[in-house]
Amino acid sequence: MSNAAAAPFTPVANRGMIAACVILAVIMQALDTTIANVALPYIQGSVAASADQINWVLTSYIVAAAIMTPPSGFLSQKFGRKRMLSIAIIGFVFASVLCGLAQSITQIVGFRLLQGLFGAALVPLSQSILLDIYSAEERGSAMAMFGVSVMVGPILGPVIGGWLTENISWRWVFYINVPIGILAFFGIGIFVKETEINARAKLDWFGFGMLSIGIGALQLMLDRGSQLDWFSSGEILLETIVSVSAFYLLVVHTLTAEESFVNPRLFLDRNFAVSMLFIFVVGVVLLASLALLTPYLQTLMGYPVITAGLVMGPRGIGTMVCMFVIGRIISKVDVRLLLFAGFAVTAFAMYEMIGWTPDISQWTIIWVGFIQGAGLGLLFVPLTTIAFATLPAQMRGDGTGLYNLSRNIGSSVGIAVVSALLVSNGQVNHAEIGSHVTDFNPVINSTAGAALNPHTASGLSAINGMVDLQSTIIAYMDDFKLLMLMSIVVMPLLLLLRAPRKAEPSSADQEEAIDLVME
Numbered sequence: 001m002s003n004a005a006a007a008p009f010t011p012v013a014n015r016g017m018i019a020a021c022v023i024l025a026v027i028m029q030a031l032d033t034t035i036a037n038v039a040l041p042y043i044q045g046s047v048a049a050s051a052d053q054i055n056w057v058l059t060s061y062i063v064a065a066a067i068m069t070p071p072s073g074f075l076s077q078k079f080g081r082k083r084m085l086s087i088a089i090i091g092f093v094f095a096s097v098l099c100g101l102a103q104s105i106t107q108i109v110g111f112r113l114l115q116g117l118f119g120a121a122l123v124p125l126s127q128s129i130l131l132d133i134y135s136a137e138e139r140g141s142a143m144a145m146f147g148v149s150v151m152v153g154p155i156l157g158p159v160i161g162g163w164l165t166e167n168i169s170w171r172w173v174f175y176i177n178v179p180i181g182i183l184a185f186f187g188i189g190i191f192v193k194e195t196e197i198n199a200r201a202k203l204d205w206f207g208f209g210m211l212s213i214g215i216g217a218l219q220l221m222l223d224r225g226s227q228l229d230w231f232s233s234g235e236i237l238l239e240t241i242v243s244v245s246a247f248y249l250l251v252v253h254t255l256t257a258e259e260s261f262v263n264p265r266l267f268l269d270r271n272f273a274v275s276m277l278f279i280f281v282v283g284v285v286l287l288a289s290l291a292l293l294t295p296y297l298q299t300l301m302g303y304p305v306i307t308a309g310l311v312m313g314p315r316g317i318g319t320m321v322c323m324f325v326i327g328r329i330i331s332k333v334d335v336r337l338l339l340f341a342g343f344a345v346t347a348f349a350m351y352e353m354i355g356w357t358p359d360i361s362q363w364t365i366i367w368v369g370f371i372q373g374a375g376l377g378l379l380f381v382p383l384t385t386i387a388f389a390t391l392p393a394q395m396r397g398d399g400t401g402l403y404n405l406s407r408n409i410g411s412s413v414g415i416a417v418v419s420a421l422l423v424s425n426g427q428v429n430h431a432e433i434g435s436h437v438t439d440f441n442p443v444i445n446s447t448a449g450a451a452l453n454p455h456t457a458s459g460l461s462a463i464n465g466m467v468d469l470q471s472t473i474i475a476y477m478d479d480f481k482l483l484m485l486m487s488i489v490v491m492p493l494l495l496l497l498r499a500p501r502k503a504e505p506s507s508a509d510q511e512e513a514i515d516l517v518m519e
């Protein structure tokens with residue numbers, strides 16, 4: 001994309017319509033990252049899925065998008081950017097309809113995989129079109145507009161998803177993509193011109209294949225581990241062996257091949273290598289906390305789906321507000337201080353959530369969510385800036401694909417891990433608390449009336465329900481504590497980062513930085 005920025009600019013006709021159409025495509029994809037969250041309990045009941053199975057609806061989409069994001073540039077060169085974007089939109093809409101029609105957990109997970117495969121190209125291809133139709137002087141405003149469209153999803157997703165689920169059906173959180181996708185498809189078909197096709201473009205298929213197999217097997221192992229009692233299961237052992245073997249072959253291939261899918265020279269840059277770990281942690285905290293919050297609000301607190309969506313909305317607002325503020329002060333403040341503040345604010349928000357009980361007020365959920373969103377907003381732009389501050393310009397294309405892949409893997413792995421821990425810790429807590437419920441416990445004797453008499457079926461059932469509730473609350477606390485500790489543990493690694501050069505960047509460098517941040 002930097003090459004495009006350096007080329008002479010030619011005014012483009014109908015660029016307002018082009019911008020509107022590609023932003024529609026971006027909004028459609030951004031909505032699907034959060035719109036299904038509040039509908040998960042309803043989907044779970046409709047397709048008879050377990051608590052850990054239903055999170056596959058989220059992780060399958062993220063994993064598929066992570067796998068297909070890196071080759072999106074190659075596909076646009078090989079077959080044309082307009083053609084690939086049009087195919088991605090149609091495929092995304094078709095997969096969305098199939099998700100809405102799904103009758104089982106197997107079907108909806110499979111269709112979400114398909115949706116992620118097609119949706120992976122929507123954001124990078126739409127962004128590259130925007131960069132091409134605006135001049136160097138106008139690209140800052142264009143990327144700000146693009147950034148707002150990306151943030152509309154996290155803000156409006158839970159609200160729209162909650163309203164659709166409450167008033168129509170959970171299936172409409174997927175059907176809503178149909179009118180948006182149709183408008184974007186026909187607008188792009190009418191107004192966008194095709195790019196030149198490079199028939200000689202090549203992709204390292206072996207490296208891409210090993211990466212895909214490694215990620216897929218790892219995700220299966222994490223998603224199904226708690227169901228199958230982890231390594232006592234032959235399936236989990238097989239998936240672990242396949243994942244480790246695929247990643248091993250990828251590493252060997254990367255270090256020995258002349259042109260590999262992953263450029264090993266990227267990791268020689270200390271800023272980029274450390275930032276890869278940081279963005280992985282950001283990915284974990286970002287979506288894993290969302291995956292925890294939705295069932296907490298609807299199952300433990302009994303919130304209607306639309307209320308859950310509304311109280312989760314301020315989180316996205318906090319992110320967007322901080323991104324705008326950071327954009328104005330980032331050139332005046334040491335980026336490492338901003339990153340420290342971002343991790344500290346995120347850790348504080350998770351610390352507050354450790355103390356949550358089902359009795360907390362809506363205001364508490366709103367302000368803690370806003371603070372957490374602000375912490376993530378403090379991290380996104382500075383982290384991308386410092387990740388590429390010392391990386392050679394010719395390596396930025398490879399770097400962006402790997403950087404975003406790390407974030408997506410962090411999101412999918414994070415959701416799988418906290419979901420598995422929620423189940424296992426809940427069982428451990430239930431056994432621990434239940435061991436104290438005996439006739440010899442003076443607390444039980446002093447408080448247990450007829451309704452809580454452990455010698456009657458109704459009393460035993462009531463006690464078991466109370467133990468279930470308390471063990472689940474503690475399990476959520478444990479997950480929130482884990483996310484808090486992850487935010488704290490990585491903070492000392494900020495000392496390894498080198499501050500960006502103080503020299504005033506050229507206009508081309510500024511455009512490239514905006515490009516990298518928004519991608």
